Amino acid sequence: MKAAFYQFTPSFGRKEENIAKVISAVKGADLELIVLPEFFATGYQFTSIDEVADLSEPIPDGNTTKALSDLSKEKGIYIVAGLPEKEGDKFYNSAVFTGPEGFIGSYRKTHLFFEEKLYFSPGDTGFRVWDTPIGKIGIMICFDWFFPESARSLALMGAEVIAHPANLVLPFCPDAMPVRCLENRVYAITANRTGTEEREEGKALTFIGKSEIVSPKAEILVRAGEDEEALMIVDIDPKTASDKSLNPFNDILKDRREDIYEG
Ligand code: ACM
Numbered sequence: 017m018k019a020a021f022y023q024f025t026p027s028f029g030r031k032e033e034n035i036a037k038v039i040s041a042v043k044g045a046d047l048e049l050i051v052l053p054e055f056f057a058t059g060y061q062f063t064s065i066d067e068v069a070d071l072s073e074p075i076p077d078g079n080t081t082k083a084l085s086d087l088s089k090e091k092g093i094y095i096v097a098g099l100p101e102k103e104g105d106k107f108y109n110s111a112v113f114t115g116p117e118g119f120i121g122s123y124r125k126t127h128l129f130f131e132e133k134l135y136f137s138p139g140d141t142g143f144r145v146w147d148t149p150i151g152k153i154g155i156m157i158c159f160d161w162f163f164p165e166s167a168r169s170l171a172l173m174g175a176e177v178i179a180h181p182a183n184l185v186l187p188f189c190p191d192a193m194p195v196r197c198l199e200n201r202v203y204a205i206t207a208n209r210t211g212t213e214e215r216e217e218g219k220a221l222t223f224i225g226k227s228e229i230v231s232p233k234a235e236i237l238v239r240a241g242e243d244e245e246a247l248m249i250v251d252i253d254p255k256t257a258s259d260k261s262l263n264p265f266n267d268i269l270k271d272r273r274e275d276i277y278e279g
Contacts, residue, residue, distance in 0.1 A: 017150045019177065019203070020047040020249040023227040023240045025211030028059030029071065035083045038097075047093060047249045048150050051207035053227075054098035054109065054125075054158045054183040061131075061213040061221055062100075065107075068135045072102035076119040081112050088114040094148065096155055096205075098181035106137045111155050111181050113146060120146055126166065129159035145173040151254030158182040161189050161196060161206075171200035172269065176257035178204040183223055190226040194234035201232040201268055202257045210243050232257045 022041050026034045034057040042050060054060070057080050058071040075081050080099050088095050094115045101110035101124065109125035109132055124139030125132075143166065145154040154175030160166040161180065170178055178196075182189065189206065197204050208227045214220035228239040229250050240246035261267045 017049065017252055017254055018047045018249050019205055019229055019252045020045065020050040020247060021205050021207035021227045021229065021240075022050060022052055022247045023208055023210060023225060024053075024245045026053070026056055026059050026209060028061065028213060028215065031057045031071070031080065034058075035080065039083070039087055041247050042087060042091065042093075045247055045249065049094040049096070049153070049177070049179070049205070051179045051181060051205040052095065052097035053207050053209040054111070054181040055100060056097050056181070056209070058100055059213060060183045060209075060223075061215045061219070062135055063215050065135055068100060068107050069102065072100040072107050074103065075099075075101045075110060075112055075122045078102075081114070081119060084112060085114045085118040089116060089118055092116045094150060094153070096153070096179035096181060098157055098183075100136070107135055108139060109136045109157060110139075111157055111179075113153065113155065113179075115148060120148075123155040123157070125157040125160060127159050127163055143169045143173060145170060145175045147174070152176045153179055155179050155181075158184060161192065164196070164199070167196040167200050167202065167204070171202050174258075175202055176254035177252070178202055180204055180206040182206050182208040182227075184208045184226075185221050185223060187224060190224070190228055190239065193228065193230045194236060197230040197232055198234040199268065201260050203232060203252050203254060204230045206230075210245065
């Protein structure tokens with residue numbers, strides 16, 4: 017299965033321009049699943065609830081989800097992408113999953129990071145995994161990685177590939193994901209962004225790039241640079257992620273000692 021990410025620098029607030037950029041990057045590419053960054057079409061650093069309200073969209077009826085569904089249908093590909101979601105008077109940091117049939121489903125970020133807590137509600141969907149012709153695909157968003165329970169929950173639900181839209185600012189994730197993949201025997205596609213946003217003076221956020229695709233054996237199959245725009249594609253075999261045995265005696269899910277663990 018040809019798995020990919022697209023790392024780039026979204027321009028804050030310019031949804032149409034960012035979506036057009038994605039469409040032109042993906043159009044000629046030979047791939048089956050692509051992961052885009054968290055908030056890929058809006059930018060990240062909101063400074064007021066009015067701004068959030070203005071740039072958020074209902075899912076699946078908003079323009080961004082429709083554009084992704086159309087791209088998925090036209091190319092016959094699966095896409096996972098992050099966007100701010102509006103439902104009633106609440107906002108969520110969400111990701112949508114689209115495929116050749118159109119909209120498939122969405123996930124709301126469980127663990128909000130930093131000032132996201134000012135504007136967004138914590139996700140209430142729980143983790144989700146979809147069984148598709150290209151594999152069992154689960155989603156977590158950015159800071160969810162910091163909590164081992166996220167990837168573990170997805171692995172216990174049967175995910176073979178974790179699609180991981182991100183807007184990373186801390187330096188740890190790229191080197192931590194091989195451990196998440198190893199301890200759960202899953203693939204992960206982390207799609208981060210690049211660039212700096214300083215929408216209020218003195219509050220600059222620099223995004224660290226280094227998007228990557230990691231194997232269940234902790235191999236970094238591809239990794240982008242810190243500051244480059246990059247569409248990277250690698251052939252993976254999701255079925256290998258359903259084998260949780262390390263040797264004839266150890267199976268990393270069956271060997272868990274829930275009778276001993278706290279929490
Ligand atoms: C993050 O969750 N955007 C760091």
